[in-house]
Amino acid sequence: xxxxxxxxxxxxxxxxxxxxxxxxxxxxxxxxxxxxxxxxxxxxxxxxxxxxxxxxxxxxxxxxxxxxxxxxxxxxxxxxxxxxxx
Amino acid sequence: xxxxxxxxxxxxxxxxxxxxxxxxxxxxxxxxxxxxxxxxxxxxxxxxxxxxxxxxxxxxxxxxxxxxxxxxxxxxxxxxxxxxxxxxxxxxxxxxxxxxxxxxxxxxxxxxxxxxxxxxxxxxxxxxxxxxxxxxxxxxxxxxxxxxxxxxxxxxxxxxxxxxxxxxxxxxxxxxxxxxxxxxxxxxxxxxxxxxxxxxxxxxxxxxxxxxxxxxxxxxxxxxxxxxxxxxxxxxxxxxxxxxxxxxxxxxxxxxxxxxxxxxxxxxxxxxxxxxxxxxxxxxxxxxxxxxxxxxxxxxxxxxxxxxxxxxxxxxxxxxxxxxxxxxxxxxxxxxxxxxxxxxxxxxxxxxxxxxxxxxxxxxxxxxxxxxxxx
Numbered sequence: 001x002x003x004x005x006x007x008x009x010x011x012x013x014x015x016x017x018x019x020x021x022x023x024x025x026x027x028x029x030x031x032x033x034x035x036x037x038x039x040x041x042x043x044x045x046x047x048x049x050x051x052x053x054x055x056x057x058x059x060x061x062x063x064x065x066x067x068x069x070x071x072x073x074x075x076x077x078x079x080x081x082x083x084x085x086x
Numbered sequence: 087x088x089x090x091x092x093x094x095x096x097x098x099x100x101x102x103x104x105x106x107x108x109x110x111x112x113x114x115x116x117x118x119x120x121x122x123x124x125x126x127x128x129x130x131x132x133x134x135x136x137x138x139x140x141x142x143x144x145x146x147x148x149x150x151x152x153x154x155x156x157x158x159x160x161x162x163x164x165x166x167x168x169x170x171x172x173x174x175x176x177x178x179x180x181x182x183x184x185x186x187x188x189x190x191x192x193x194x195x196x197x198x199x200x201x202x203x204x205x206x207x208x209x210x211x212x213x214x215x216x217x218x219x220x221x222x223x224x225x226x227x228x229x230x231x232x233x234x235x236x237x238x239x240x241x242x243x244x245x246x247x248x249x250x251x252x253x254x255x256x257x258x259x260x261x262x263x264x265x266x267x268x269x270x271x272x273x274x275x276x277x278x279x280x281x282x283x284x285x286x287x288x289x290x291x292x293x294x295x296x297x298x299x300x301x302x303x304x305x306x307x308x309x310x311x312x313x314x315x316x317x318x319x320x321x322x323x324x325x326x327x328x329x330x331x332x333x334x335x336x337x338x339x340x341x342x343x344x345x346x347x348x349x350x351x352x353x354x355x356x357x358x359x360x361x362x363x364x365x366x367x368x369x370x371x372x373x374x375x376x377x378x379x380x381x382x383x384x385x386x387x388x389x390x391x392x393x394x395x396x397x398x399x400x401x402x403x404x405x406x407x408x409x410x411x412x413x414x415x416x417x418x419x420x421x422x423x424x425x426x427x428x429x430x431x432x433x434x435x436x437x438x439x440x441x442x443x444x445x446x447x448x449x450x451x452x453x454x455x456x457x458x459x460x461x
Contacts, residue, residue, distance in 0.1 A: 009192025010185035012415050015201045052413065 001086060003030050006044065007054035008037040013071045014054045020074050021056065027078075028086045058084065088399040088443045088450075093235055093264060093377050093434035099290040105334040106292055109327035117324045118315070127326045131316060134333035141336050142299065143273050150298040150317045151329055155263040156186035157309070158283030158298035159229075161320065162259045163190040165306030166227045166281070167199055173255055174224030175199045180212060180241075181419040182234040187261060191229075204230075209372050210239050210420040214249055225256045232282075233264035236404055236416040236432055237369050238377025240265070247278025257281065257304065263288055267339035268348075268376045280304055286328075291335030295328035344437035349375035351435050351444050358448050362455065366426055368417050378433045379417060381426040385458050390431055393458060397450035402432040 005021060007014035025032045035043045037053060049055050050069070058066040068080060089097070109130065115123025117131055132146075139146040152158045167177060167190075179191060181203055191201045202225075205216040212230060221228075228250055232243050243260050250258045259281040265271065267289030276282055276299060285296035300306060300319065312321030316329075352375035359365045359380060368379040382390060387403035394401055404414050418427035433447070 009196070010189040011192070012181055012183070012188050012203075015188060015192055015195055016203060018195055019200070 001028075001030055001084075002059045003032045004043075004047070004057040004059060005032060005034045005054055006037055006040070006047065006049050006057075007034070011037075011053045013052075016071055017054050020072070020077055021054075023074065024077050024081060028081055030086070088397075088446050090433045090435065090439065090443070090447060091400050091402045092436040092439075093238075093288070093432065094402055095287050095293065096290045096436065097438070098287075098292055099335060099338055101338065102291055102331050102335045106327045106331040109330045113326050113330075117326055127324075131324055131326055131329050134330045135316070137333045138297070138336055141340055142276060144276055144299050145302060148299050148301055150300055150319050151315075151324065152283075152296045152298055152320060153294055154287070154296035155184075155261065155283045155285035156189075156296075158285070158296050159184070159186040159259075159261055160190045161298050161306065161309050162281040162283060162300070163187065163227065163229060164194065164309060165319070166257050166259070166304075167194050168307035169305050170226045170257075171199075174222075174226050176202060176222070176224040176226065178202045178204050178217065178220055178225060178228045180204055180206060180230055182206070182210060182237070182239060182241075182416050183229070183231050184235055184261060184263070187229055187231065200224075204228075206419060209370055210234075210237065211372060212241055212246060214242070214245060217246070218249060221250075221253050221256060223255065225253070227257050227259060229259040229261070231261040231264070233262075233268070233374055233377075234416055235264050236377070236414060236430075237379045237420060238264070238373035238375075238434075239370070239416075239420070240269075240372050240374060243279065244272070244275065244277075251278050259283070264374075264377070266336070267342075268374050269345050270343065286332040286335050289335055289339040291332050292328060295325060295332045297332070342437055345375065347437060348435050348439070351375070351439055351441070352378050354441075354444050355433065355448065358451075365455075366421075368421055368426060368430055370420070376435050378435070379430055380433070381417065381429040382431065382455065382458075383425055383429055385429055385455075387429060387431050389458060390454060393454035394447075394450055397446070397453070399447055399450050402434065403430070404432070 052070045056068040113127045115127045117128040135146045195201050205213045207213045230241050233240050257280040260279050262282045262284045266284045280301050282299040287293040306319050308319050310321045315321050316324045364383040366381045413427045414430045417430045
């Protein structure tokens with residue numbers, strides 16, 4: 001299972017979520033692919049990223065299985081990943 | 087035209103522009119040149135710096151000229167973090183900052199720095215006790231804006247400065263961009279502030295010049311390397327005419343006591359909006375009267391902005407330098423209300439705003455409101 005994270009340096013929600021996702025990645029031993037919103041127009045278009053950041057797309061065997069948008073608490077994140085059976 | 091977006095930028099004062107033109111034409115020498123034309127430019131810059139320092143009650147050696155507040159914020163944050171990273175890698179800020187604060191913080195986060203958001207009270211003001219609880223030996227910098235650009239919310243900068251003075255290893259930076267020229271700052275305003283940023287175009291100066299106040303004894307890693315300019319912290323040919331024009335703009339705005347007048351204009355708008363049950367005022371009693379943030383529930387901010395534009399009235403949605411994010415982080419931080427954060431507009435006022443401007447705005451607002459709500 002892989003996480004594709006699209007965020008931006010100027011976005012406060014991205015700064016807030018950065019350590020929370022890092023904890024999730026470490027805890028569940030996930031692969032993380034990170035993209036900057038401003039620098040990767042192709043990725044933004046490909047995944048149809050909207051107005052709210054950060055966006056984390058959970059991919060399993062190249063198929064998107066879930067998308068997390070904006071701020072979530074540590075508990076909410078853990079719940080999402082546990083529900084996915086990670 | 088009715089311009090109500092003065093917090094995004096202000097029109098240049100004609101006297102300031104005259105100074106810029108005169109200096110550009112008459113002081114052609116590079117201030118770093120050794121000949122008399124260079125010396126004349128250098129002397130002019132020194133005179134302007136002296137005046138700016140006196141007005142802000144700081145030392146001349148504490149003034150670094152930059153291209154504007156975004157550069158000043160970047161220089162302060164990256165400069166301190168990189169210079170003092172051996173001491174610690176934690177930086178504290180708030181959820182009410184400009185994107186030119188978050189940008190360098192996000193960059194540093196990628197380099198391994200920890201960015202911590204200090205809690206705010208119910209009014210959106212920094213909770214001093216909570217801030218103090220976050221301070222440890224690893225914290226190298228606290229960066230808190232003096233006035234938030236979307237809401238006009240003032241932070242207790244002097245109190246925060248006094249608190250942080252107890253922790254000499256932790257530097258205090260404030261983004262004073264929205265504060266200079268809007269309310270009379272006390273003589274001691276910068277006393278316990280280590281670094282402060284501002285930009286001339288917010289107080290009727292010219293775009294392209296700003297300042298970072300950096301107290302003596304503090305070092306910074308420069309962003310732009312290349313030899314001494316007016317200081318060692320920012321290379322590049324000193325911009326004599328821009329510096330002289332900023333000094334002029336600052337002198338003029340410090341003579342202009344517009345707080346109560348702008349307050350009366352703000353009050354007039356607030357009173358008018360009371361008739362709408364779905365219009366909420368987001369700015370509170372700690373906000374400057376120059377910025378009035380309100381939400382029109384169910385109406386997209388950009389839709390209202392363009393509807394008013396049809397009447398030749400110009401307001402703003404979020405801070406002009408923020409992204410096109412649908413939700414205002416600042417309004418959400420203050421109100422904890424998604425709907426209000428997704429429907430907020432900013433009206434920003436000036437001593438140049440007339441009663442007639444407000445009347446025109448209110449008439450057009452009513453028409454736009456009815457038109458958009460009927461849709």
